[in-house]
Structure formats: C-alpha cells, structure tokens
Amino acid sequence: MKSPISCFLIDDDEDDQEIFLLALRKLDASIACSCADNGVDALLRLRQDEAFKPTYIFLDLNMPGMNGKQCLTELKKIARLQHTPIFIYSTSSDMRDRVEAEKLGAEGFLTKPAQVSTLINQLSQLFLNYPNGRA
Known part of the structure; x- marks a missing residue:
C-alpha cells in the first residue's frame, strides 16, 4: 500500500504558500x-x-532572518530527515543558487x-521521480 504524501513548505510569502497549496x-x-x-x-x-x-520538504531561498541555504544546512543535521x-x-x-543548494544537500x-x-x-513529475520521498 502506498504511503500518503505529506509536504512541508517553508516560505515567508503567504501568496506563494496559497499557490503551492492550490497546486497540491x-x-x-x-x-x-x-x-x-x-x-x-x-x-x-x-x-x-x-x-x-x-x-518532502520545499524550501524558499529568500527569507528574512534565516535564509534558505542556512535553513537547508540545519535541516541536514536532523537525523530523522536524512532520507527526506x-x-x-x-x-x-x-545557476549559482542551484549549484550551491545541491552542494548543501x-x-x-x-x-x-x-x-x-x-x-x-x-x-507531478517530482512525485513520480521520487516516490515516497526517494528515487
């Protein structure tokens, strides 16, 4: 039986949150x-x-206080999320943001x-390529 999908969106823009939720x-x-x-x-x-x-976790880069790259670094330290x-x-x-984000995990x-x-x-494509969180 396929596990239900759950997402965690980290984004400071309420409009972007609403659009993401609508798409889901x-x-x-x-x-x-x-x-x-x-x-x-x-x-x-x-x-x-x-x-x-x-x-799945979706993370915006441009946020006040702690930007997405800093947050990504901290997320990677949480053991139970190592396969998320x-x-x-x-x-x-x-492209520099893409490369740096990939280097950070x-x-x-x-x-x-x-x-x-x-x-x-x-x-849809992402969920197909990463079923249940992993490729």
Missing part, C-alpha cells in the same frame, strides 16, 4: 501540506515534534512558475 489540491486532494513562514519556525517545529516527518528529499522552491533561476530546485498549471506539472 488540484494534483491530489489527499496530499497533506504544512507550512512554516520562516526557517527558524520550521526548525523549531521539526526539533520539537519528533513525530513530524514529511515525505529537500527541494529548493524559489523565484531565483540563478538539496535534492533539486524548482523555480516558482508564473502559472499554477506549470507548478502542478512540476510537482
């Missing part, structure tokens, strides 16, 4: 998704709630699209 609902209404408004809150939740283990793929989800399309990089339909297609 349209893709598959059974996908659960939690959001954190910044890296500090995300890490606090993950460290305090040991039962919380999302299938972390994808950068950012407006950046800079990101599984992949999604540039925030202008169309919800594009995001639905990206997420």
Whole structure:
C-alpha cells in the first residue's frame, strides 16, 4: 500500500504558500501540506515534534532572518530527515543558487512558475521521480 504524501513548505510569502497549496489540491486532494513562514519556525517545529516527518520538504531561498541555504544546512543535521528529499522552491533561476543548494544537500530546485498549471506539472513529475520521498 502506498504511503500518503505529506509536504512541508517553508516560505515567508503567504501568496506563494496559497499557490503551492492550490497546486497540491488540484494534483491530489489527499496530499497533506504544512507550512512554516520562516526557517527558524520550521526548525523549531521539526526539533520539537519528533513525530513530524514529511515525505518532502520545499524550501524558499529568500527569507528574512534565516535564509534558505542556512535553513537547508540545519535541516541536514536532523537525523530523522536524512532520507527526506529537500527541494529548493524559489523565484531565483540563478545557476549559482542551484549549484550551491545541491552542494548543501538539496535534492533539486524548482523555480516558482508564473502559472499554477506549470507548478502542478512540476510537482507531478517530482512525485513520480521520487516516490515516497526517494528515487
């Protein structure tokens, strides 16, 4: 039996959170998704709630306080998440950001699209390529 998919989106932009949640609902209404408004809150939740283990983590790069690269570095230190793929989800399309994120341990990089339909297609492909969180 296939495990239900759960996502954790770490993004300070409420509009981007809503678009991401809408895309997931349209893709598959059974996908659960939690959001954190910044890296500090995300890490606090993950460290305090040991039962919380999302299938996928999506992380924005440009956030106040703790940016996505700093948060990624800290996420990689949490042992129970070592097999959880972390994808950068950012407006950046800079190749340097992609390379640096991969060096820090990101599984992949999604540039925030202008169309919800594009995001639905990206997420569908990602879930096919990383079933249950792993390739």
